[in-house]
Amino acid sequence: MSPFRYSILALALASTATGAYAADLPAAPADAATAGDAADTAADDGNDNAIIVTGRTTRSVVTLDGPEIQKILPGISPLKAIQTLPGVTYLTADPWGNNEQNISLFIHGFNQQQLGYTLDGVPLGDQQYGNYNGLSPQRAIISENVGRVTLATGAGDLGTPSTSNLGGTIDTFSSDPAQDLGVRVAQTLGSHDAQRTFVRIDSGDFGGGNRLYVSGVRQYAKAWDFDGKQRGYQANAKFVHEDETGTLTGYFAYSDKEEPNEDATVVSAAQRFRPYTRPFLYPNFTQALAYYASPAYTAAGANYRNYYSAALRRDYLGYAKYDWKVTDDVTWSNLGYYHHNSGVGIVAGPITVAGLPTLFSFYYPGVAGSSPTSPANLARLSTIFGGSGLAARTTEYRIERYGAISTLRATLGNHEIEVGGWYERQRSSAFRRWYAVDVNNPSNPYNRPEDYATPLITQYGSQIRVDEYQYHLQDAWHITPAITLQAGFKGEIQHARQAVPVQPIPGSFTGSRELPVGGLKTHRYFLPQVGGIWDATGSEQLFFNVQKNMRQFQTSAAAGLSPFALGSQTLFEFFKANTKPETSWTYEVGARTRRTLDLGPITAFEGQISYYHVDFSNRLLAISPTTTITAIVSGATILQNVGSVKTDGVDFAGTLHFGPHFSLYNALSYNRSIYQDDYRTGASTIVRTSGKKVPGSPDWLNKTVATLDIAPVEVQLIGDYLGTRLATFTNDLKSPGYYTMSGRIAVEVPLGASVVKKLTVAVNVTNLTDKRAASTLSIGAASGTYNFFPLAERQVFGTVSAAF
Numbered sequence: 120m121s122p123f124r125y126s127i128l129a130l131a132l133a134s135t136a137t138g139a140y141a142a143d144l145p146a147a148p149a150d151a152a153t154a155g156d157a158a159d160t161a162a163d164d165g166n167d168n169a170i171i172v173t174g175r176t177t178r179s180v181v182t183l184d185g186p187e188i189q190k191i192l193p194g195i196s197p198l199k200a201i202q203t204l205p206g207v208t209y210l211t212a213d214p215w216g217n218n219e220q221n222i223s224l225f226i227h228g229f230n231q232q233q234l235g236y237t238l239d240g241v242p243l244g245d246q247q248y249g250n251y252n253g254l255s256p257q258r259a260i261i262s263e264n265v266g267r268v269t270l271a272t273g274a275g276d277l278g279t280p281s282t283s284n285l286g287g288t289i290d291t292f293s294s295d296p297a298q299d300l301g302v303r304v305a306q307t308l309g310s311h312d313a314q315r316t317f318v319r320i321d322s323g324d325f326g327g328g329n330r331l332y333v334s335g336v337r338q339y340a341k342a343w344d345f346d347g348k349q350r351g352y353q354a355n356a357k358f359v360h361e362d363e364t365g366t367l368t369g370y371f372a373y374s375d376k377e378e379p380n381e382d383a384t385v386v387s388a389a390q391r392f393r394p395y396t397r398p399f400l401y402p403n404f405t406q407a408l409a410y411y412a413s414p415a416y417t418a419a420g421a422n423y424r425n426y427y428s429a430a431l432r433r434d435y436l437g438y439a440k441y442d443w444k445v446t447d448d449v450t451w452s453n454l455g456y457y458h459h460n461s462g463v464g465i466v467a468g469p470i471t472v473a474g475l476p477t478l479f480s481f482y483y484p485g486v487a488g489s490s491p492t493s494p495a496n497l498a499r500l501s502t503i504f505g506g507s508g509l510a511a512r513t514t515e516y517r518i519e520r521y522g523a524i525s526t527l528r529a530t531l532g533n534h535e536i537e538v539g540g541w542y543e544r545q546r547s548s549a550f551r552r553w554y555a556v557d558v559n560n561p562s563n564p565y566n567r568p569e570d571y572a573t574p575l576i577t578q579y580g581s582q583i584r585v586d587e588y589q590y591h592l593q594d595a596w597h598i599t600p601a602i603t604l605q606a607g608f609k610g611e612i613q614h615a616r617q618a619v620p621v622q623p624i625p626g627s628f629t630g631s632r633e634l635p636v637g638g639l640k641t642h643r644y645f646l647p648q649v650g651g652i653w654d655a656t657g658s659e660q661l662f663f664n665v666q667k668n669m670r671q672f673q674t675s676a677a678a679g680l681s682p683f684a685l686g687s688q689t690l691f692e693f694f695k696a697n698t699k700p701e702t703s704w705t706y707e708v709g710a711r712t713r714r715t716l717d718l719g720p721i722t723a724f725e726g727q728i729s730y731y732h733v734d735f736s737n738r739l740l741a742i743s744p745t746t747t748i749t750a751i752v753s754g755a756t757i758l759q760n761v762g763s764v765k766t767d768g769v770d771f772a773g774t775l776h777f778g779p780h781f782s783l784y785n786a787l788s789y790n791r792s793i794y795q796d797d798y799r800t801g802a803s804t805i806v807r808t809s810g811k812k813v814p815g816s817p818d819w820l821n822k823t824v825a826t827l828d829i830a831p832v833e834v835q836l837i838g839d840y841l842g843t844r845l846a847t848f849t850n851d852l853k854s855p856g857y858y859t860m861s862g863r864i865a866v867e868v869p870l871g872a873s874v875v876k877k878l879t880v881a882v883n884v885t886n887l888t889d890k891r892a893a894s895t896l897s898i899g900a901a902s903g904t905y906n907f908f909p910l911a912e913r914q915v916f917g918t919v920s921a922a923f
Contacts, residue, residue: 177650196257205770205786223895228792235284245283266294274666282671297321309916313340345398347379380428387904401427425468429564460518481627505555520545549676580621581676635691726773733766762796817842846905889913
């Protein structure tokens with residue numbers, strides 16, 4: 120079914136749909152306000168709508184507010200919530216969107232590592248799995264404390280503190296403490312023993328313009344397709360002091376999460392066994408030992424089952440910010456922040472796969488002249504690793520970073536001037552270690568091995584130090600009350616250095632001689648931006664924006680598109696001399712409207728349409744001898760520029776209002792991202808990608824949210840069409856498109872005079888039709904193979920929430 124037919128279907132659902140969504144265009148004068156300011160203006164305008172198409176920026180900006188995020192699913196990740204916005208593809212194998220191992224996010228053809236992310240202006244890094252420079256929004260803030268999420272597609276604010284925002288920014292904002300004393304509690308129970316308990320206490324104003332809140336959450340759920348456990352604790356606190364001279368804000372977040380990982384299914388001509396899921400065997404140790412000795416294990420090929428895998432993450436994040444009203448026309452904002460992370464990714468599986476016998480032979484040589492895979496050597500390795508025939512591999516992470524952001528804004532006649540800067544000092548480390556799995560006392564995925572065991576092998580250890588500098592200057596010139604021209608530029612400088620206290624044995628880290636040691640400096644002193652807004656009528660507004668962005672080189676150790684993961688010092692020095700950072704020119708033009716109508720049942724419409732073109736240059740690609748995602752021995756990569764990508768697309772988002780009780784939101788998006796160049800692997804092999812589409816990113820998307828609100832009952836239905844996705848660089852394999860639905864019905868219980876101010880009972884259903892399809896795709900090779908994660912099955916959750 121085409122996306123156009125899905126749009127028509129959405130309109131047909133109007134009489135029965137469940138939902139509460141709307142797009143809103145605040146009728147505000149054109150100025151250079153930030154996305155956050157625009158969202159605040161909309162909120163102050165008394166509008167209760169869920170999706171706000173801002174009317175005060177030169178870019179395409181859309182905001183989703185906190186209460187509507189919780190309607191999608193209580194506890195949902197802020198990134199998962201924006202899946203309803205135009206141009207966004209967000210997929211993961213769990214319903215909350217929390218599992219970072221199998222996240223896929225595309226916006227206008229750019230993936231999650233090519234976007235910028237912030238919380239209240241604090242940088243969150245590039246969202247690479249095994250993050251080296253930040254943390255995910257779902258760890259930085261409890262979902263219920265999110266005030267709003269703002270998506271700037273194509274180009275973010277010049278002052279956004281990010282090293283990766285080639286294709287736009289996602290800014291999450293925490294809610295402020297309430298003005299009145301109060302307590303909020305929510306309890307969610309649901310499928311697969313899901314249990315989520317949230318509590319928040321607001322002090323109200325306790326004198327002198329001071330107020331704060333403290334809150335906590337505990338979540339537990341079993342994985343839907345195997346005996347894994349997603350669980351964790353989080354705590355948030357926020358303090359606000361307001362007086363005539365300014366506003367002081369303090370924020371603290373603690374997160375301790377355990378996420379069960381899973382393997383993707385390998386699809387290739389050679390791989391005959393293709394299960395929908397690849398569940399782990401933990402905690403059935405006896406079953407696991409029997410499985411690895413059975414013909415089923417051999418027949419499974421690359422789709423064998425590991426024993427367990429998980430990601431354990433513990434984070435502390437805090438900031439203090441002061442917004443000083445210097446004069447009526449001048450404000451100076453200063454923010455300082457600190458983040459500490461300790462994490463471990465762990466997987467346990469048989470020692471006979473993925474080249475492990477060869478790897479282990481570097482550390483435990485067998486009989487001279489014998490093969491590492493000979494029965495005698497395998498038996499010897501099994502004894503060394505605890506007698507089970509299994510080994511546990513960890514990647515143990517540490518991040519410590521602190522920084523400051525300063526922004527000065529001044530109104531000078533018809534000009535609004537903004538100048539600002541960002542500095543961050545980041546220290547990260549990554550150690551790859553191997554542990555025994557004792558046949559008499561097997562380990563489990565939810566304990567950190569370094570806390571109770573001594574590693575048999577430390578394969579490598581890396582420590583990286585990074586200094587980030589960024590500055591920007593912009594001017595919004597109000598030429599007339601209806602026309603604003605905005606222009607400015609930013610500059611970015613990165614100094615990074617790697618030390619390697621534990622070098623891999625040459626050849627043991629596939630294809631590697633050593634990890635490089637030394638520094639790398641990159642900079643772009645002038646990245647310009649120009650845009651404009653014209654209030655053409657009292658209801659319509661036209662805008663345009665042109666902006667250049669750069670993605671700094673990743674600074675992760677031994678993984679990702681990072682020069683510090685290159686397999687030799689020679690390759691590193693060649694990279695420094697010959698490779699350029701990725702850059703993009705983004706061009707946007709669009710129109711917004713907000714109209715009251717008298718067309719029978721249709722009483723109002725608001726929406727936005729935008730066209731964008733992107734020239735993406737110096738694309739980086741890691742060319743590795745290891746291409747299968749299930750391999751647990753990483754391959755050393757050759758990292759090189761392989762040409763450019765050109766993208767054209769259109770986003771449309773709009774809401775029809777049918778009186779005060781029903782609204783229908785629809786977002787239709789088209790994206791065409793095309794490689795402009797072939798690239799070479801080895802001395803003579805050319806991979807023909809010129810003219811091919813970017814894999815993983817669908818051409819068509821259509822999102823529908825229908826809302827019926829007749830107090831005390833509210834019903835919501837969300838429909839999501841994901842178009843066909845190509846699964847290889849050469850476009851020879853693809854994953855078909857599909858349509859999913861989710862729903863919610865909620866009742867606000869009448870209370871009368873009671874200590875309970877508000878009581879709501881709600882039921883959410885995800886994947887309403889129990890669709891089986893591919894969720895995240897992993898592009899595993901130039902052609903002939905790819906991997907996919909499964910779409911989570913239908914699940915039901917009930918929530919009781921109360922405010923006192």
